[in-house]
Amino acid sequence: MQVAGLKTPMGEEFVLIFYAAVFGVAAGVPVLIIPKIIALKKPSVAKLATFEAGQVPTGESRVRLMMQYYAYLLMFVVFDVISMFLFAWAVAFAGLGLSSALVIAGFLAIILIAMGYALYLAGKRELW
Amino acid sequence: MSEPTDFEEFLKRVVTIVFWILLIVPIIVLPLLFFGSEILQALQLLVNANSIFILINKAQNPFLAFELMDSLGQGPCIATATYQPSAGCNPTFFRIVIFPGFTFVALLTLWLGWFERKLAAKVHMRYGPLYAGRISGVLQPIADILKLLGKELIIPAKADKPFFIAVPLLTMGISAALLTLIPLSERVYVVPPASASLGLLVLFAVLGFYPIIILMGAWASSNKFSFIGGLRALHQLVSYEIPWFLAVLGVVVLTSSLDPFQIVRAQSKIWFIVPQFIAAFVFLTATLAELERIPFDLPEADTEIVFGWLTEYGGMFWGILFGLSPFIKLYVFSGLFTILFLGGWLGPAFLPPEIWFILKTFVVITVIMFSRVFNPRIRIDLLIRVGWVYLILLAVINLFIAVGLKAFGVL
Numbered sequence: 234m235q236v237a238g239l240k241t242p243m244g245e246e247f248v249l250i251f252y253a254a255v256f257g258v259a260a261g262v263p264v265l266i267i268p269k270i271i272a273l274k275k276p277s278v279a280k281l282a283t284f285e286a287g288q289v290p291t292g293e294s295r296v297r298l299m300m301q302y303y304a305y306l307l308m309f310v311v312f313d314v315i316s317m318f319l320f321a322w323a324v325a326f327a328g329l330g331l332s333s334a335l336v337i338a339g340f341l342a343i344i345l346i347a348m349g350y351a352l353y354l355a356g357k358r359e360l361w
Numbered sequence: 362m363s364e365p366t367d368f369e370e371f372l373k374r375v376v377t378i379v380f381w382i383l384l385i386v387p388i389i390v391l392p393l394l395f396f397g398s399e400i401l402q403a404l405q406l407l408v409n410a411n412s413i414f415i416l417i418n419k420a421q422n423p424f425l426a427f428e429l430m431d432s433l434g435q436g437p438c439i440a441t442a443t444y445q446p447s448a449g450c451n452p453t454f455f456r457i458v459i460f461p462g463f464t465f466v467a468l469l470t471l472w473l474g475w476f477e478r479k480l481a482a483k484v485h486m487r488y489g490p491l492y493a494g495r496i497s498g499v500l501q502p503i504a505d506i507l508k509l510l511g512k513e514l515i516i517p518a519k520a521d522k523p524f525f526i527a528v529p530l531l532t533m534g535i536s537a538a539l540l541t542l543i544p545l546s547e548r549v550y551v552v553p554p555a556s557a558s559l560g561l562l563v564l565f566a567v568l569g570f571y572p573i574i575i576l577m578g579a580w581a582s583s584n585k586f587s588f589i590g591g592l593r594a595l596h597q598l599v600s601y602e603i604p605w606f607l608a609v610l611g612v613v614v615l616t617s618s619l620d621p622f623q624i625v626r627a628q629s630k631i632w633f634i635v636p637q638f639i640a641a642f643v644f645l646t647a648t649l650a651e652l653e654r655i656p657f658d659l660p661e662a663d664t665e666i667v668f669g670w671l672t673e674y675g676g677m678f679w680g681i682l683f684g685l686s687p688f689i690k691l692y693v694f695s696g697l698f699t700i701l702f703l704g705g706w707l708g709p710a711f712l713p714p715e716i717w718f719i720l721k722t723f724v725v726i727t728v729i730m731f732s733r734v735f736n737p738r739i740r741i742d743l744l745i746r747v748g749w750v751y752l753i754l755l756a757v758i759n760l761f762i763a764v765g766l767k768a769f770g771v772l
Contacts, residue, residue, distance in 0.1 A: 249552055250538045250563065253457045257537025260463065261530040261681060265514065268677045270377055272513045273370055281518040283584050284672055294519060294583040302596050305745055309599040316606045320562065323613040331768045341757060352749055 304355035308348070315344055456551045461544070463537045470688035471502045477730050484734040505684070512676035517583065520673065524581035529674070529681040531574050536689040538567050543696040544621055546706040546714035554622045561609060561619040564697070568651075571690075572598045575660070575670055578682075582673040590669025593741065594660035597650055600748035601657075605647035607756035608640040611763035612701050615772055625705030634702040636766055639759040641702045643752050648694045649732060650748065652687065656736040657744060695725035 283290040300306075322329075322337055354360065456462055475490060479497065482489025494500030516525055542564045544550035544557070552560065572595050579591020613619060615637070616627040634641045650657040661669040674682055699705055699721040706714035708721075739747075766772045 247563070249453065249457070250541050250567065252453075253462065253541045253551070254534040254538040256457055257463065257534035258530045260537070261533035264677055264681065265526070265529070267510050268512060268514050270381065271374060272511055272676070273367075273374075274513055275370075276515075280515060283517055283519050284667065285585065286667065294585055295580070295588065296585055298589065298592065300592075302741070302745060305596060305600055305749065308749070309603070312603055313606075316603055316610075317562075319607075319610055320613060320619070323610050324617055324619060326614050326764070326767065327617040331764075334764045334768065338761075341760075345757065348749075348753070356746075 301358050302355075304351065304360075308351050308355065312344070312348060453551075457537070457541060461549050461551055462540050466540055466689055466692055467685065470685060470692060471506075472499075473688050473691070473726065474505075474684060475499060475502050477733075480727070480730055481734050484731075506680065509677050509680040509684075514676045514678060517673050519583040521581040521583065524577055525673075528574055528578035528581065529678050531570075531577075532682060532686045535567060535570050535574070536686050536693075539564065539693045540689065542567070542621070543693055543700070545718050547622065549715055550622075554620070557620050557622060559619050560621045561613070565606065568602075578674070579670040582670070584673050586667045586672045587670050590660050590662075590666050590672070593662075593666075594653065594670055596741070597653070597657060597659060597744060597748075600745050601647040601650035601752070604643050604748055604752035604756050605651065607753060607760065608644040608647065609701065610756070611637050611640040611759045614760065614763040614767055621700045621705070625700055625707060628704040629707060631772070632702060632704040636772060637702060637759065637763065639755055639762070641698075643756050643759065644698060644701070645728070646752060647748070648698065649729060650744070652691055652694060652729070654691075654729065655733040656739050658738060659741055659744065662738060691726060691729065692722065695722045695729065698725050 283294050285291070319337070322333065326333060458464060475498065478501075479489045481487075490498030490501035492498060492501075493504040516522055541551035542557075542560055544552070544554075547554070550557075575594045575598075576591045579587045579594075582588075612624060612633055615633065616624050618624060618627075653660050659669075661671060663669075666672075671679065671682055696718070699718060703721045703725070705721075706718040708714065708717035712720075
């Protein structure tokens with residue numbers, strides 16, 4: 234079976250995007266060099282200090298924060314990959330027929346139940 | 362040793378500029394002296410009466426104007442006797458750098474910044490930019506850029522210098538990379554149709570770098586406000602990525618393709634915003650969150666955490682990170698909405714397809730900008746709940762609508 238969207242090899246595409254990214258970085262360099270040359274430089278202790286709303290900065294800047302929404306980050310790691318599986322099915326769906334949709338419906342049901350339970354636990358803030 | 366006075370600083374700057382001129386001018390002037398005759402010959406070939414006539418003819422006709430833009434990329438090949446692009450010509454560099462790529466969109470976004478300020482001002486019954494340029498301050502963006510170029514680049518003493526400087530540069534790189542994946546029409550593109558078969562997946566992959574870069578900037582700034590803003594950005598971008606993917610999934614089911622060209626071709630009968638209106642709504646909401654725009658501007662909430670993860674970035678750093686990159690991202694997301702739901706460059710034949718694409722994208726941009734004007738900011742727990750519960754449920758319902766439409770042959 235020939236899947237319409239997936240027949241060409243891709244290498245060229247990646248190379249083009251890589252070129253573009255390199256160009257973007259290169260285009261950023263002169264934009265930062267021009268101010269370096271023409272701007273007046275008068276550094277002072279107050280100017281180089283960490284900004285804390287006008288106060289004298291106190292303590293470490295890299296504080297340990299309470300990650301009360303950490304559970305959502307964990308969920309993302311799992312469900313992002315799963316949502317990519319769905320793309321593989323979606324491209325091939327026209328050739329696979331309705332029966333594949335039933336399989337995917339079961340798959341989605343399992344995922345959504347798991348996601349619901351994870352959301353229930355993530356909502357309990359005292360756990361995190 | 363006393364502090365250097367302003368006059369000494371001024372002298373120093375003048376000497377620096379003279380030094381750079383002395384360094385750069387020979388690189389340009391000496392080749393001109395040595396190879397002047399060859400360059401003149403090439404110019405004479407280009408500035409031939411015949412070629413000028415062709416150029417003027419093309420520039421007057423809007424249909425041929427875009428062809429002309431594209432043919433400019435063939436550079437030296439145009440200057441041959443036939444004025445026809447030969448097989449060896451490669452317009453890739455021109456496409457990435459100038460026309461459908463970076464420079465074109467950068468100029469567009471320059472103007473979009475002015476447009477947004479003016480639009481918000483009209484709704485709020487203010488004046489907005491008024492003085493630079495005769496017509497309601499159209500030259501304000503240029504004045505802003507000149508001002509930013511003259512500002513000192515301040516890097517805080519406690520910051521990680523290499524990473525702090527790398528963040529604006531990497532943001533520019535990713536913005537330029539994203540633009541390669543948004544074609545303007547069947548003939549104006551960067552990634553050619555033959556190899557664009559996984560276009561959407563590659564776009565997702567490139568977009569995946571944004572949260573990493575934001576967190577890098579937040580950590581390198583070594584500032585409490587920056588770090589809180591960076592964490593907020595991470596949570597927000599991550600929470601809205603899955604509904605965003607699932608909204609695209611419906612369109613992929615209908616077209617059996619991840620290729621932007623094929624997706625647009627499939628909409629010749631009906632735009633997908635009609636059968637996929639739920640997906641369009643989910644996509645637009647998730648887009649607002651991914652762009653960090655009001656009502657989802659928690660990462661940059663200026664009434665709460667100064668300026669979020671951008672707090673320590675000033676001068677031209679700020680110009681890149683807040684003036685250029687978000688508007689390029691806005692253009693990319695709006696262009697993607699146009700391709701997925703509004704039929705891309707399809708439209709009546711009295712305008713060229715590229716103009717149709719830009720017009721539709723502009724309408725989407727205006728809708729996104731309007732949401733900024735009259736919305737408050739929402740709370741972070743509500744934001745995450747909305748993303749994970751309601752938008753994902755809507756997207757799944759929409760997926761089954763798409764499956765039904767495809768399976769029973771409606772579309």
